[in-house]
Amino acid sequence: MAAALRDMGGGRLVGTDLEPGKVERARANLAAAGLDDLIEFRVGDARETLKPGVGGKIDMVMLDGAFTLYLPILKLLEPHLKPGAIIIGENAFDEGPGYLDYVRDPGNGYVSLPLSLDPGRGNELTVRTR
Template sequence: MLLYMLARGCGAQTIVEFGTSFGISTLHLAAALRDNGGGRLITSEFEPSKVARARNHLAAGGLSDLVKIREGDALQTLSVDLPETIDLLLLDGAKGLYPEILSQVESHLRPSAFIVADNANHSPDYLARVRSPGKGYLSMPLDDDVELSIRVC
């Protein structure tokens, strides 16, 4: 529900997700895009079996048209053909890659874009970056090891 609320609240039109898994968070984000009048969600997942399940969930939810699942290593799949501006970034994949994924998409994050990092406590380098003054973010931990940040450049 948090993801849906954030995406709706900021009027998100473009969302990037690292770590599709079975597509549950993807469904919430895509539903927010639909309710915002449309948009585009680019998501990346390494495991083919999870991609198949996510596609099935999106089809069952009638949201496939809003989502592009990129299968493979996110360091490659999220390094090309990104939207000019990103309204919301969800980090929910391999925790050690959070700093690199953020670096890849950072130039596309619009001012006041939300960044949600699940289990961020397992990525101390990521936390150091988004919590450091002067790095362009305001950040705070939420329950369940979620870090919520906003781009303030």
Template sequence: YMLARSTGARIIVEFGTSSGISTLYLAAALRDNGGGRLITTEFEPSKVMRAKANLAEGGLIDLVEVREGDALETLSADLPERIDLLLLDGAKALYPEILSLVESRLRPGALVIADNADFSPEYLERVRSLAGGYMSTPFGDDVELSMRLG
């Protein structure tokens, strides 16, 4: 919530909705930032149903587009031109591929938050490399916080 609020994020993409807890916080940040759009993707239908119910109960469903299915397909089309924040919280092995899918749309200064990033060494190598186009640092016990450069 705080990262989305402090950066004034209006367009957020989330990989790994699960039951929608992080989604609720991100959508609340969008609401408090004056509106926007959150695109989130989840593979498991039962989790999609639970997330939608949680978002409806929280009064935030109007800010969120929940895409069901394989993220490599659901995030391969119909993305906004500019993304302010990307949350990676799904299958860790897919972090590099998901980043590749959305990278061209990440605005300079966009934040990428990767949960349990230690389980994706290829992802960490990419965002920590000087040539990778990111400034990146570990945050907390298991989160990698990266900023898209130029």
């Protein structure tokens, strides 16, 4: 994702994880790839680290944390999503209570469908419509 930002000529990526060790590994890998200037890492519970937003409007969200938090995190970020923003819910199958029902209801401002790449894993592609 960070390399794509560089290829597109800009942008910023905010990543957050509960485990400091994972963040340190990601930080080291991105520094080694010369992409660390594009990334901001936040360590802690995403419900807290993302509360202040990300300093601007969001083009894309990749959800790959605790399944039960997919819906609360999406709702937390919702006011910051650009119209047309893309959300990937990695393994967004039934464990994420209410997530699929929410993003598949056009009344909530999304269109959404399961990706056929790895159907058993339940990856969900969602687009913000407003």
